[in-house]
Amino acid sequence: MTKSADKPVIDPFEAALEVHDIKGRSPWEDAWHRLLKNRAAVYSAFIMAFMLVLVVFGPMLISWESDFTDWDYTSSPPSIESGHWFGTDAVGRDIMVRTLEGGRISLLVGLVATIVSLVIGVSYGATAGYFGGATDRIMMRVVDIIYALPFMFFVILLMVVFGRNILLIFVAIGAVNWLDMARIVRGQTLSLKNTEFIEAARACGVGDWAIIRRHIIPNLLGVVIVYVTLTIPQVILIESFLSFLGLGIQEPMSSWGALVSDGAQDMESAPWTLVVPSIFLTVTLYCFNYIGDGLRDALDPKDRL
Amino acid sequence: MIKHSLQRLLGLIPTMLMLITVAFFLIRVAPGGPFDSEKLLPPEIEANLNAKYHLDEPLVQQYFRYLGQVVVLDFGPSFQYKDWTVNELIAQGFPVSATVGLAAMILAFVVGTLLGIAAALRQNSGIDYSLMGFAMLGISVPNFVIAPILILLLAVYAGWLPAGGWDWSVANMVLPVITLSLPAIAYIARLTRGSMIEVLHSNFIRTARAKGLPESVVIRRHALRPALLPVISFLGPATAAMISGSVVIERIFSIPGLGSYFVQGALNRDYTLVMGVVIFYGMLIIILNFIVDLVYAWLNPKIRYDEKR
């Protein structure tokens, strides 16, 4: 601006610009600052980062193999001397290394299945919202219908029908978990669709798909980030649920849900086999939920005050 | 209102149809027949069995046969429990599941709304923060983690309650009902808190306060109903979540409910049973959602009015 410092501001337009200057932070910066103020979310993020490092590198540092059975120490409680810091299970396998390796699977499922649901949900929702009219009505009616179905049972049904393999778990969970995402993205798209810059793009002859790709999807980023963070724990939960029932991950692979299930069998003689994976699973879900909540509050300032 | 209800009722038909169709074809495209576990059957017996269960007919014909049966609520014979029909198994298991589920739902509604209101009225206080922290815990800790831990503490170590089993006694119900309701309590508490805070900021609450009514009256008479509306609409999804949860709970506590049959059926590839339970529960959820919608409309004069016109 070329305004000299002592000239009185009388032009309303200029005054408006000045007001804007005072709070000239971008919405993303604003959101970031709000997020940093949310202590629960910040701690959770640190814990999750630590958890990730632990799960990825931990098993390499532990001298036990996850399938090594230490017959000298079956169902032995946590101890430093034996080298099994978190104890062993009924056949002498080290709980710590099993839990960390199970964590790899659980987190991987969380990530991959979320991506699956993200891809389906965003493309479905953005399409419905963008085209509107009858297309939108029919597509959303389908979502309503699927919404009313007992989807957990369908996941189980899918597992029964197609056998239990890990790829299928990703797809099955992702495929039933995209509805929320689709609804939200559709709503946002609808409200974005008529804003000026989209009109302008259209006036310049930019095609429908290009508009969706270049304008709508970037604008949806905020909501999508929030829901991705909230979907990850849901998906981890569903996987562990299935594994707990014996319908998910199969031996020799393992996940937190499967370990909790094993632990529940032996809990009277070896409670640590239940407690250790339970804590890892719970802490993870807890942290993801807090991060998701924090992101939502940060990115959606209308809930402030 | 009545016209609207009838319309909504008709609208349920495509949902049900979709439910049945998806369940049916999923099962039928499954690799391996239902009698796989009995590989040693002589071919003629297998053919007999296939004929008995109409597995030799073309798929489309089977579909319409099944549809015809389901319309009159006949889910056919079970593949694994030879002398039982699926209907008999449902009649056996559902009352058990429904009892636990209903008790858990009532508990969740009462406790969840009370906690939510308490937190909202003391927004940003210590009570609020700790209640919401616990609520987050309730949402985050899976019930298959809580259940074994409660069994370990209250049944195995303390010996106060039975670790499982079912004889319709209250003692047997306590742990399953609590475990099943915890996530719902947590969710409802968060929901109630949020909506109560929002309602307390609305203009009509300001009006009520300007009238000089005591705060307790303002809350009971003016804020409670709108604050509970979101909870009412959550009851549909809550039922669905509880039905899913019951699958695990019944297994952990050895409760002979419909969820147990379902998992057993799933592990045994008892197709008719699995399909029957999915469709039965699906219909139940659809109908409950419908009822919840009606209740919601009935509690909300604006919707009632818009539909009168």
Added chain:
Amino acid sequence: MKPANMENTAAPLLEVKDLDVGFDTPEGKVHAVNCLNFSLKAGDALAIVGESGSGKTQTVMAIMGLLSENGEARGEARFKGQDLMKMSTAQLNTHRGKEIAMIFQDPMTSLNPYLRIDKQMIEVVMHHQGLNKSEARAHAVEMLRAVRIPDPERRIRQYPHEFSGGMRQRVMVAMGLLCEPDLLIADEPTTALDVTVQAQISHLMSALRENSNTAIILITHDLGVVAGLCDRVLVMYAGEAVECGSVEQIYYEPKHPYTQGLLASVPRLDQPEETGLNSIPGNPPNLLALPKGCKFRDRCPKAHDACKEKPPMQLDEQRHAWRCFLGGAA
């Protein structure tokens, strides 16, 4: 209407002294009302005018104890000698709705959409006057009739959404009058309504003035309404009183440049243009960081060097006050 020059010598009904209202926000403290003083005697009608955001609503909210949680009020507001600011909610509730009634800006959302009108009206009378249900209902029906709602026996059984905006505002007026309050505060009662309904509601209020001794605080944008209804006018700018005087003084001898600007921008019959109060060029100052000197300086056509200091409140013998260096008896 009472003649404005007839001096009302009774003790003040409401006396506001050094009222400050601030709001804590993430960006800092919003100074919505700053050192505001005014008073009102029984039967008086005071208009508070000013651009939107000048603190009119928050002034009366502070008096009523209805500020939002992040708000804080300081100063005094003596009603019949008792300081409302020092009262607990329970004490306030013995006055609110009974002796002081309030009509809000937005009739569409100020009634509870989930309750029938009767319930919302009856509860006031039952609570404050101890009437039983049927007496209370009869009284409420009478009130609705008095504000000229046709067929009140039937209408009272309806929900707010079955009323139009103007009708809802009538219901609000009737509800405010149920206990024959000593003071009725009306916050832009007609702003949300269309012109004919606006006229009807202001008619209703002036009829009310004639028939009772109720004092009125009318917050408004519309200087036209003020002339017909009020005897004194308080002009607010950026949370401060900038001028206060009788309707005649404000209309015919405005002293403050802001008031002069407001009057110049009142739409006149010969140029029927909806310019309203916003046509003084420029924007009000940022309430987060108020300037030190005269707050109107950035927009004032008569600003001069002295205005970098805070102007004093000048007062003439006719109880006409204004906050400006200019306009004194030279």
